[in-house]
Amino acid sequence: xxxxxxxxxxxxxxxxxxxxxxxxxxxxxxxxxxxxxxxxxxxxxxxxxxxxxxxxxxxxxxxxxxxxxxxxxxxxxxxxxxxxxxxxxxxxxxxxxxxxxxxxxxxxxxxxxxxxxxxxxxxxxxxxxxxxxxxxxxxxxxxxxxxxxxxxxxxxxxxxxxxxxxxxxxxxxxxxxxxxxxxxxxxxxxxxxxxxxxxxxxxxxxxxxxxxxxxxxxxxxxxxxxxxxxxxxxxxxxxxxxxxxxxxxxxxxxxxxxxxxxxxxxxxxxxxxxxxxxxxxxxxxxxxxxxxxxxxxxxxxxxxxxxxxxxxxxxxxxxxxxxxxxxxxxxxxxxxxxxxxxxxxxxxxxxxxxxxxxxxxxxxxxxxxxxxxxxxxxxxxxxxxxxxxxxxxxxxxxxxxx
Numbered sequence: 105x106x107x108x109x110x111x112x113x114x115x116x117x118x119x120x121x122x123x124x125x126x127x128x129x130x131x132x133x134x135x136x137x138x139x140x141x142x143x144x145x146x147x148x149x150x151x152x153x154x155x156x157x158x159x160x161x162x163x164x165x166x167x168x169x170x171x172x173x174x175x176x177x178x179x180x181x182x183x184x185x186x187x188x189x190x191x192x193x194x195x196x197x198x199x200x201x202x203x204x205x206x207x208x209x210x211x212x213x214x215x216x217x218x219x220x221x222x223x224x225x226x227x228x229x230x231x232x233x234x235x236x237x238x239x240x241x242x243x244x245x246x247x248x249x250x251x252x253x254x255x256x257x258x259x260x261x262x263x264x265x266x267x268x269x270x271x272x273x274x275x276x277x278x279x280x281x282x283x284x285x286x287x288x289x290x291x292x293x294x295x296x297x298x299x300x301x302x303x304x305x306x307x308x309x310x311x312x313x314x315x316x317x318x319x320x321x322x323x324x325x326x327x328x329x330x331x332x333x334x335x336x337x338x339x340x341x342x343x344x345x346x347x348x349x350x351x352x353x354x355x356x357x358x359x360x361x362x363x364x365x366x367x368x369x370x371x372x373x374x375x376x377x378x379x380x381x382x383x384x385x386x387x388x389x390x391x392x393x394x395x396x397x398x399x400x401x402x403x404x405x406x407x408x409x410x411x412x413x414x415x416x417x418x419x420x421x422x423x424x425x426x427x428x429x430x431x432x433x434x435x436x437x438x439x440x441x442x443x444x445x446x447x448x449x450x451x452x453x454x455x456x457x458x459x460x461x462x463x464x465x466x467x468x469x470x471x472x473x474x475x476x477x478x479x480x481x482x483x484x485x486x487x488x489x490x491x492x493x494x495x496x497x498x499x500x501x502x503x504x505x506x
């Protein structure tokens with residue numbers, strides 16, 4: 105049932121993916137992962153020569169928005185390649201099998217790919233009432249999760265539900281919904297938060313692991329640095345308005361129509377780490393802030409418990425954030441002024457230092473030249489050997505006039 109030796113490229117060709125589209129995907133993945141100029145060639149070579157990297161995708165307590173986002177993209181490369189590229193040998197939501205047949209398929213995939221496959225988990229596992237709030241195959245989802253994780257190469261917590269618990273774990277969390285990294289301790293867990301998560305991340309993670317035979321670099325919260333290394337605020341299309349202190353005060357004011365910053369309307373971009381402004385959504389057309397609504401911080405921990413989506417974020421402590429968004433605008437202006445002053449002071453200091461060193465060098469050279477001149481004059485005044493001999497001979501010869 106499962107061909108464990110088939111390469112990624114052979115599988116793609118068998119499924120009708122053209123060579124051109126395959127190379128396009130390799131190039132897109134290399135750019136997204138921030139690889140060097142030969143990154144696309146390394147990815148292509150790995151997919152052509154190494155056995156494919158299977159992915160088993162299971163769904164726990166969630167709304168399945170990550171799956172919906174993943175399969176509803178309009179980009180042909182995503183629909184034709186991403187779903188095929190990651191070799192989905194099992195996916196609860198979109199597979200044809202159901203019931204006992206689905207359970208059998210899951211168990212066979214685990215045996216066939218033991219130690220090789222990635223376990224992608226969408227949703228979390230509720231621990232309340234012995235896990236009875238989420239039943240899969242007649243058993244608590246927790247059992248299915250631990251069974252799949254035990255034989256996997258790594259676990260991908262796909263979406264905020266799996267990464268942090270999301271709305272199911274919001275206070276008071278009656279089902280005791282628990283994120284994956286708190287349940288799986290003997291396998292590496294890659295957190296890919298977002299509600300939903302960005303579809304490109306999954307395929308690019310698979311491409312990276314297949315190419316370099318290691319996990320991508322992760323930050324302190326277990327997220328891929330290449331996708332979660334910057335805040336939404338850092339690449340925001342409205343950032344210039346934030347720095348200029350131009351804010352929307354009401355949804356129907358003129359500032360809103362002019363595309364001003366949405367911070368005062370509750371935008372969580374300054375404390376949210378994600379790649380939304382870069383990858384964007386709907387075939388790369390836009391993302392919430394560009395469309396006119398503030399970021400709700402869906403990729404951050406406990407974002408459901410941080411109050412209304414339309415409250416300011418000045419009092420929210422955030423991992424890795426050195427200041428609050430309330431002070432960022434003022435701080436930026438102050439930093440610019442301070443930066444200019446420091447730059448001027450440093451430049452002046454460097455200039456004076458260089459001038460002093462040059463003057464010192466010139467003075468030293470002048471002193472050396474003067475000393476050399478004195479030495480030369482002294483040498484010129486000294487009699488030569490012939491002159492000394494003549495003087496000696498004159499002194500020893502008696503005066504004949506006497």
